[in-house]
Amino acid sequence: MPPAIETVDLVKEYGDLRALQELSLTVEEGEFFGLLGPNGAGKTTFINTLVGLVRKTGGEARVFGHDVEDDYRQARDAIGLAPQEFNVDRFFPIREVLMHKAGYHGIPEAEAGERADEVLKRVGIYDKRNERFDWLSGGMKRRLLLARALVTEPDLLILDEPTAGVDVQLRHDLWELVTELNEEGTTILLTTHYIEEAERLCDRVAIMNEGRKVTVATPDELKTRGTDTISVQLESTPAVAPDLKAYAHDTRVSGDHLKVRVDDGGSIAPRLLNDLEAMGYEITDLEISRTSLEEIFVDLTRSEDRTVTRSSATTETDEETSERDAKREQEGVA
């Protein structure tokens, strides 16, 4: 069985702007795959190339082995897309909108009606079936987009920022539903800026930035790429950070704590305590915190130098660190 999605050196240019830069990505059938990246990373362009809303400039893109341009009918028939924008037919009640969409995919009218009812019930807006799109609340509109994607019973469900701006209840409902669908065998491609969402749902994630693939990994693998911080409370605060370069990426003094960034906090901590005691410090407390996936994501996407920091041992001053933290906050990932 060919992969659900396979792109090779996919390029999309808008004049001088390269929205996708030689993007090669494979999503296996049955996978729950996440596409993460800041705004403008090229996630939506990538999706739209698959469904025919963007014409690629170069490279190859296939859906279940069907070329998205040469075999566009087969490729599009396999995809259900819940886009980020509300692009729904305003002229008809939502049940009819779903029936039309099913019809375009070759589903006869009577069956299309049954399917429309079924998906409206599944997403919880069946009682609004005779309303027009404009009269639905924001959350219901989001649910309808999902219903429209499901009404054709796609093998590949693409969700572009499905939980952007929705309340907690709806977010959990959507998560539950898409998990169920994935368990039933539907391949899912999810784009999101919410790291928690990707961590919770996805088998693998690709991180994109500026149209490029930065990395592909499982959420767990990604987390192991981050570093831990051992925070040690000392009886007397040292004026300068002790030299721990043998295993620490950086060491700094913050209030009455010494913060030491290392690869694996659990195994380094005993050695660190011994070293500090040998240097004459008296330790009163110790805490190890792991880097969150969010911090790793920011690290991966914030600059051209995307090397994850395992091998780059540096000693930072407090000033440099807080500058970095402030920059992270400004860039944000939520």
Place this chain on the structure above:
Amino acid sequence: MFSVGFRALFRRELLRFIRRPKNTFMPPAITNVLYFAVFGVILGGRIDEPVAGIGYILFLIPGLIVLGTISNAFENASFSIFHGRWNEYIHETLTSPLSYAEMVVAYIGASAVRGLIVGTIIAIIGRLFVPISIEHGLFLVATMVVIASLFAGLGIIGGLVARDFDDLTVMNQFILRPLVFFGAVFYSLTMLPATWQYVSLLNPMVYMVDSVRYGLLGYSDMLEVAPEAYAEFAPYASLGVLIALTGAVIALDVYLFKIGYGLTD
């Protein structure tokens, strides 16, 4: 012959205008009642027969049918495409497995139907003012279907090219209407000086109006004013040219859909 997907889109397009008669059928009905009342009855009573044996109201009917048919076919297709682009719900069609030809033919077919319904309404209104007997029924139907399809096809191009709603108005008001008004709707070419008769022959609307007049009333200006060699074949030659033109416009529409002109990034 037609796929389920094609039928679904065709039906959607039909329902869109059928369910809104106030917006789609009432305005041309009212406008044409006014045309017949003012030009036909009030002014027409003082105008000599433009052509021997054909009163002015009767002479007006074919032109008004053409005017209503083509402007509604054009407006429907251009609006449907442009509104779908504007609100992006045309993506529902574009992301479906319909072929580009199926998409185009469904949009054109439904828009042509709207044009033909309006044409029929105008004929019925005309009939209320004056008795009509159809002279060449088959020729009339063929011509009407072709010109409705032609302008539906042109409407698709308009809908793809337009950047805002004003562009659509401009196309209808500044291009279609002048061509139609100088297309011998309200007068016979035989009433013009010879030079203007020949200039008029450059206006494609003249052939459409004339062909419909021939189908409905059995009278064609072409037989009177066209060069002799052409007059022998007119108006069948007109229909042939219109069919070829319609085919070319449909092919262009399919090509524009294929390259995603105005539809995709």
